[in-house]
């Protein structure tokens with residue numbers, strides 16, 4: 001069976017009873033969908049949420065699906081351990097190129113064209129308090145690079161302005177923006193197709209850091225373990241996944257921009273917005289009984305989907321410079337930090353590793369902490385213990401001025417004034433080298449109780465002392 005959103009939901013129900021919840025009562029798309037996400041988040045659980053009745057829409061809305069390591073591991077067919085040790089980095093891309101579907105594509109079972117193609121008919125949420133309107137957050141946009149002819153994909157946020165009009169924000173050096181500029185320079189509209197609702201392995205591929213423009217469909221094939229089946233869009237020559245739930249087809253206008261935002265982004269602050277390109281919608285196609293998918297913006301789900309593909313990308317990039325790389329973590333609570341553990345061979349290894357990581361994620365990272373391979377980068381206590389015991393700021397701290405920005409999503413990349421105004425500025429990055437000196441230098445050994453002694457513990461000999469009479473000095 002082809003892997004798609006529906007096959008994955010069936011997998012979740014089987015593998016994780018309670019992992020998918022249905023909300024039967026009517027919810028307001030304005031804060032109603034994120035309210036449930038926030039409610040569960042406060043309780044420390046993150047089930048997928050299927051909203052059966054969203055006011056104003058015939059379609060159900062699925063949210064919070066990709067909020068946990070457990071479900072992402074299930075989606076990629078690996079253990080959580082493998083997933084978090086970042087060994088999922090894009091193996092076998094060439095093995096699974098996209099293939100055209102034979103026969104009719106499910107995603108084109110229902111077609112809305114012209115005035116029927118009304119975004120207001122979709123259950124698009126307003127996520128956070130000060131957001132400027134409804135935003136598509138789990139929407140993968142595909143475009144064709146006019147120079148190479150290659151298809152490129154990525155998730156970009158879309159602010160819905162009117163029935164057939166919405167914004168798009170291409171951030172920093174992302175390929176999406178490069179492609180749009182190439183069309184716009186020639187005065188041409190950019191054909192765009194926006195894909196909503198597919199297997200999470202497709203999402204992983206779509207947001208993975210593929211070198212060069214394009215290659216995301218191949219990355220999706222690698223993560224799916226099977227070729228993505230594609231079909232031609234109805235109003236352009238773009239190829240879209242045949243088993244997606246919904247596709248919105250349209251054009252980015254070459255000569256028009258609109259005020260976009262505000263929108264709460266992954267750093268948890270309102271800093272984006274401004275004049276952004278505008279999309280005009282030409283058609284919306286979908287499966288019968290289509291499921292709309294949402295990602296809880298600025299919540300755990302947003303940060304996890306931002307971090308996981310990047311961990312894989314950093315792993316690939318750093319390993320080329322420092323083969324002793326062991327593990328990479330971008331902690332979910334502070335996604336602008338990156339922890340690398342390495343088996344150090346040369347004293348230059350930590351700096352080289354840090355620059356490779358920073359260059360993979362120049363817009364997002366502002367602190368790289370490098371530790372030795374006896375430190376678990378997924379344990380905050382271990383990382384801060386390493387900083388406390390193996391890092392000496394006067395020698396081991398490097399500050400890179402003007403690394404981030406100017407402007408963008410990080411609050412540090414702006415200066416602010418008393419009138420509420422702000423000006424873009426650059427901010428720095430730091431490299432914290434918490435590794436021991438490279439061999440042959442001898443560093444003090446780490447305190448440990450020998451493993452063999454721990455294994456020899458006799459649990460049979462352990463009893464609870466339940467009464468003061470059992471205390472030895474009273475007998």
Ligand SMILES: Cc1cc2nc3c(=O)[nH]c(=O)nc-3n(C[C@H](O)[C@H](O)[C@H](O)COP(=O)(O)O)c2cc1C
Pocket residue numbers: 137138152153154155156157158169170171172173174175176177206207208209210214295302305306
């Ligand atoms: C939930 C989510 C939302 C995102 N929103 C945006 C966005 O609004 N603009 C953007 O440029 N990148 C956004 N990204 C990141 C891009 O999708 C990602 O970096 C992708 O690799 C960019 O691809 P490209 O370089 O081919 O354009 C988002 C990622 C996730 C997971």
Ligand SMILES: [Mn+2]
Pocket residue numbers: 152153154175176210212213214215216
């Ligand atoms: Mn790309």
